[in-house]
Amino acid sequence: MSQNLTATLATTGLSRGRKSGYHATVKTTVPASSMDQLEADQEIIARVLEGHRDAFSTLIQRYSDPLYRHALGMTGSPDVAEDILQMSFIKAYHHLGEVRGRFDAWVFRIVANGCKDWLKNIRRTHVSYDEDDQPTGYANPDEELDRTELRDDLDSALAKLPPSLREAFVMKHVEGRSYEEMADLLATTVGALKMRVHRAREALQALLEEKYA
Amino acid sequence: MLDNNFERDGHAEPSRERPNRADSGPLSDREVPLAPVATSDVVNRWLDGELPEPTGLQGDAARSVEFWRRIGEETDRRRQLVTPPHLSSRIMAALPPMDTSTRVSPAIGKTLQMSPLTAIAAAVGIFALGMLVMNALSIR
Numbered sequence: 001m002s003q004n005l006t007a008t009l010a011t012t013g014l015s016r017g018r019k020s021g022y023h024a025t026v027k028t029t030v031p032a033s034s035m036d037q038l039e040a041d042q043e044i045i046a047r048v049l050e051g052h053r054d055a056f057s058t059l060i061q062r063y064s065d066p067l068y069r070h071a072l073g074m075t076g077s078p079d080v081a082e083d084i085l086q087m088s089f090i091k092a093y094h095h096l097g098e099v100r101g102r103f104d105a106w107v108f109r110i111v112a113n114g115c116k117d118w119l120k121n122i123r124r125t126h127v128s129y130d131e132d133d134q135p136t137g138y139a140n141p142d143e144e145l146d147r148t149e150l151r152d153d154l155d156s157a158l159a160k161l162p163p164s165l166r167e168a169f170v171m172k173h174v175e176g177r178s179y180e181e182m183a184d185l186l187a188t189t190v191g192a193l194k195m196r197v198h199r200a201r202e203a204l205q206a207l208l209e210e211k212y213a
Numbered sequence: 214m215l216d217n218n219f220e221r222d223g224h225a226e227p228s229r230e231r232p233n234r235a236d237s238g239p240l241s242d243r244e245v246p247l248a249p250v251a252t253s254d255v256v257n258r259w260l261d262g263e264l265p266e267p268t269g270l271q272g273d274a275a276r277s278v279e280f281w282r283r284i285g286e287e288t289d290r291r292r293q294l295v296t297p298p299h300l301s302s303r304i305m306a307a308l309p310p311m312d313t314s315t316r317v318s319p320a321i322g323k324t325l326q327m328s329p330l331t332a333i334a335a336a337v338g339i340f341a342l343g344m345l346v347m348n349a350l351s352i353r
Contacts, residue, residue, distance in 0.1 A: 053310070057301055060304055064300065064301065065294075065295045065296050067296075068300075069291065069292065072294065073291065082300055085296070085300065086304050086307060089304045093308050147287070150283060150284075150287055154287055173284075173285075174291045176292050179261075197257075197261075198257050201256075201257065202253070205281075208280070208284075212284075
């Protein structure tokens with residue numbers, strides 16, 4: 001863990017080494033229309049800024065799932081993903097008065113930058129998902145063993161990609177975002193992102209195909 | 214001494230023999246074999262949702278599709294992950310009380326609340342100010 005992250009953790013009272021659970025249910029809390037969403041978020045932000053601190057939990061619950069998946073995909077560690085999310089929401093809370101436009105895009109950028117900073121600073125010791133945290137819905141142990149192996153190999157291969165390719169792959173394949181949405185969040189073009197995703201796929205296939213293809 | 218750039222091997226450039234190539238006709242008449250559609254392009258377009266899953270492929274192409282099908286199962290599973298339930302309360306517990314100096318109204322959705330009497334007084338004040346400005350401008 002980087003010095004920066006360690007220092008921030010110390011100030012925010014985060015703890016290390018806890019067990020992190022995986023919960024395989026999908027929550028859909030995003031309102032249908034983005035304009036409704038924008039207005040709903042602005043109302044909540046106004047309430048928080050008026051002093052209703054508890055209203056902030058609505059924003060956390062509304063947006064934490066995609067942000068958690070992003071942080072987990074980028075770092076490969078549930079603990080680090082949780083810490084990055086915690087730091088990001090605390091930062092968002094402190095700067096809530098500066099939100100212009102979409103809160104979800106704004107907080108995504110905070111999380112994405114937190115992940116990139118962590119990747120920049122980390123001295124890589126391979127961090128893998130905790131075996132005990134995984135849901136076990138497999139008929140036989142062989143199938144589960146195969147899947148665990150693939151999961152670990154995919155993590156290792158992702159860790160070898162440059163952050164920009166990894167980010168593009170995670171957003172496209174793990175978060176299931178469209179190229180247009182990615183372009184909007186990362187302030188770049190659809191063409192550039194397609195190129196990054198294609199290059200990430202090439203690199204991953206080159207790293208894994210000997211074993212899996 | 215300057216180099217002679219106009220002759221080589223003792224021959225003037227136009228008199229040099231040129232190979233009689235079959236494809237040296239006009240460009241439009243030449244038969245140019247089309248590059249085969251790259252398998253990786255087909256796979257990328259499938260993974261991007263632009264094409265249905267390729268079928269009937271053989272060799273490397275078939276292995277590539279099978280590879281991405283397996284990776285897809287893993288990424289689909291990761292897409293179902295949600296935030297651990299304790300995280301929200303942990304973040305809320307870590308939030309400091311909001312400093313009054315940071316209590317700034319957001320730029321969008323700001324509402325101004327005032328009583329009818331205050332609103333009328335404000336309107337009269339703005340009207341009076343406007344009249345004063347108009348008078349000052351007409352005097353000049």
